[in-house]
Amino acid sequence: MDAVIISIGSEVVSGAVVDTNAAWLASRLSELGVFTTRHVTIGDDRDLICAAVGQAAREAGLVLITGGLGPTQDDMTREALAEVIGQPLECDDHAVEHIRSLFHKMGRPMAEANLRQAQKPRGTDLLENPWGTAPGLRIPIGGARVVALPGVPREMRNMFERHVTGAAREHAVGSTVCTRVIRTYGEGESAVAGRIDAWMTPGRNPAVGTQASEGVISIRIMGRGPDEVTARRCVDADAAAIRGRLGEIVYGEGLDTLESVVVRRLIERGETVGVAESCTGGLIAAALTNVPGSSGCFGQGYVVYSNQAKTDLLGVPADLLERHGAVSAPVAEAMARGCRQRAGVDHAVAVTGIAGPTGGSPEKPVGLVYIGLAGPDECRVERHQWSDHLDRAAIRDRTTKAALNLLRLVTR
């Protein structure tokens, strides 16, 4: 059975607010085995709401609406739902009591407008909301179960768990969905897809798809089955085969990031890392320290933007800078060695490059980056020439990921 999600709110449709409710609901539904076919976002407009709800109820078994249940005149969801089923709005005494008592508890006077929230179309069910003033609504429309929830994320999530999960499981009867997402770094999307195209045939179960996001290629494996064990088994089998096929470019799954994997591995190995950054200007250190617990492997970093700083803080010889230029393999190596020694760490990563938009030359164009990695056994330097369609921020981001990936590969 499929679901359609409708987000209502002028602030959402105008782009003033990013809608996170729809993604959250779709994820939870997917975990419960309900497949979301469509999200729709519309403003607080009665006619648009009526049209969207009518269409959704014709095409899906479950319609989840968020927003438009507030106390003000521009909240139109109740009115629109009453119109769709051709019933008048009426006050629910129990809900009036709940709203009055909430305001009493907060010690605040209640505006009469708040009683709008106690209204429901005749013959439908109000859904209790202990987390706020707006109750939800449950209304059968045609063959569809339509549920309206408040738009405030915290209230919406709690209401979903209390009032919708049971109904969602009923809708899921017959097929359960299970999903895994594999994260990779080091190859482009088409190369990755080319290596796993045997799994990507349309109509296959599990469904396998790729997605590129700023250098990270993700492989999503979504399986359906009559029950959770069966669905999970087919997803796990594909995941194992795909991971085997892709090898070392796989760095993790789900919420894993390059930095979280690096921090976890360093701590497991009891090793430490230091960073020396020129063109990334602090981004590698910032990525590592965004991982909770990173103090277990990271103590200090150097942002060495000027040549003087490279000499003062890392001991890079001035004549080396003079001879090869700051953006060069010898300087990247000297930075990494200097950082490793001065910070007293097991691994040191250093970057120097030209992030643009200016500062490039025919010999050293914008996007040229050297990454040095000094470890207990060796020091090596990787050269990258990022594509010229990347802007300054993207070059810095890709360089950060490449440096973290080098650290990942030496801490396997």
Added chain:
Amino acid sequence: MDAVIISIGSEVVSGAVVDTNAAWLASRLSELGVFTTRHVTIGDDRDLICAAVGQAAREAGLVLITGGLGPTQDDMTREALAEVIGQPLECDDHAVEHIRSLFHKMGRPMAEANLRQAQKPRGTDLLENPWGTAPGLRIPIGGARVVALPGVPREMRNMFERHVTGAAREHAVGSTVCTRVIRTYGEGESAVAGRIDAWMTPGRNPAVGTQASEGVISIRIMGRGPDEVTARRCVDADAAAIRGRLGEIVYGEGLDTLESVVVRRLIERGETVGVAESCTGGLIAAALTNVPGSSGCFGQGYVVYSNQAKTDLLGVPADLLERHGAVSAPVAEAMARGCRQRAGVDHAVAVTGIAGPTGGSPEKPVGLVYIGLAGPDECRVERHQWSDHLDRAAIRDRTTKAALNLLRLVTR
């Protein structure tokens, strides 16, 4: 004239990824005077795409599609658009050339699958994409102008600015729209709105609205007039009055960021800055160095995550750390003074705090941050206690902005 936005991607409809493209597009369209009535999100499914595009083209003058233009089999947007207009797909030689040359430049082999991206429905226009391999498409369907853009946010945004803004302005014809967006930092949205409510009356021209995004409150002033001069004049008058009313919390307009303003001012004054970061772990340095030309005022920074690093790199006395703890006003001040002296800069900013999720205590809860600022004349320390609804990343982001804002205020 109205617009409908269609986001395509199984990872979006399933909730694996939050769609930020739709909100960004709706915001930009609104700045250009085009009203978005609806967003729709669907998976990579040819039938669903056809149905959604057909419906949107019947109800709106401008239909913007993002996603589904990648090189892999599950990218169905090209096929679906060809089906909607009943034309076959054909290869565009110019696009083939562009894709081949991109791979050549990157020094990577091109999979044949990439040439799928050079296809377009016969008789339609490909839109050049210098920022990636997927060109966009422009197709008239009925009376509507339909534009398909890649789903990668950076590419989508650049493509929108190059290929869509002109068309969007045409859709806004009849009344010219002029917009200015004032950026502020330092007060909450309701406080800012309260100070300028005289300009925020519904139905007024220009329309004035506020928007909060990660600590920055923006005031959008959108004026309509029979021609550009008239529209601009009324917007400029309101902007001047509102800037006067809000005073020093205004840091810029449009694309200005706190860091771009700080870098510009420092360079104008011929002054330099250094940073010493504990809980922000490099974010302040990364923000400053993301501004092109920042080498004119920034040479080096210290990421001092451990106590040892604070002592080694900045000379913070060990007994000061012992006595007050790393997260304290005296340590923030000592870090700032040490940074200013060792880096030999005019201004030094230092932060120390508890970003969580662990590490807090009743006396020093998560979200407690001290920011030290040492300048030519004085050294001062600001204490922040961020709200407990902020997570680790948000605490680090707000602390970075607060530090940059301090620098902004002393370089006026």
